[in-house]
Amino acid sequence: MQAFRLLIHQNERLVAHMIGRIVKKDEEVEELCQDVFMKVHDKLSEFNFQSKLSTWIATIAYRHAINHLRKEKILFSDIPDEERFSKSFVEAENPQSITEEHDMDKFIMKLIDELPVQYKTILTLYHVQSMTYPEICEITGMPEGTVKNYLFRARNLLKEKVKKYIGKEDLL
Template sequence: MDEKQLVKQVLSGSDSAIRLLISKYERLVVHMVARVVSDDMDSEELCQDVFIKVVDKLSTFHFDSKLSTWIATIAYRMAVNFAKKKKLVQVDLDEVAFKVGEDAEVTEEEDMKRFILKLLDQLPINYKTVLTLFYLDGFSYPEIMEVTGMPEGTVKNYIHRARLKLKKIVEEQARKEVALL
């Protein structure tokens, strides 16, 4: 089913179309929200709120962009607003607990992913968002501009600054680890 048919069926009140919309875009919404809100319970509740808003506001979607971009925009803005209200605190890398499991390769890979996400969590929300949209989600500059509402120059600037900040964080973390040896 293409986007136009899906939107039309959701607007007509079809429960199966709403379930299809959620299943089709759930991963995107979870990813967008999780980049800003790290608490699992808050993130899960916020994802539900995003889909409520998406269904509620779907009549205002006029196919000026892809449906996924429009939904990502809603998820991003709701997550940022939530974070501002909660004044979310950045996580200290020293608090990261690494698992020890039977399958060392899987555990190391999971640990590395968690470590990288914790590094990203130290960036300001706007930097973290544009960096993850560009590198992890593969969004283009125009798509990031649409999701965030930032001009292209700002998006490019934030990606550049985020890379520099991330490099500095990695260097500081490496110095800490060398000092422990």
């Protein structure tokens, strides 16, 4: 158990960041993270050292979070109409909770929360966890082209929104 405790310490941030990005309710995040490590404990004998342990754990976390969304009937599937979504994301007025945010980093974090699940997950894995494209592909099950495309689009959407926000700030 001591070894497993160490494994949890080494990977709890990774799992918490992933689940925290996908599941919006803070009160559910802790329990879901615990569920992930329970699964890891149960399936540890199935780990075949084909990938890094952290990648394997992140895969379990991603699938668990997606299953949770499915169970809760939260819409998350394929980004329905990318063009329409992009337009509505950039043009929509920000909710008050976001516009009241004066710290730019926090403002961007809140914008990320508004993005589709796939975009948020890839941004977190790439930028926060510094994972490579093949690792992200293994975790999400998406082809490398899709991962690169989603990463580009996510950053582009954020840029358009931030640009709009900076413009407004300058006017004030």
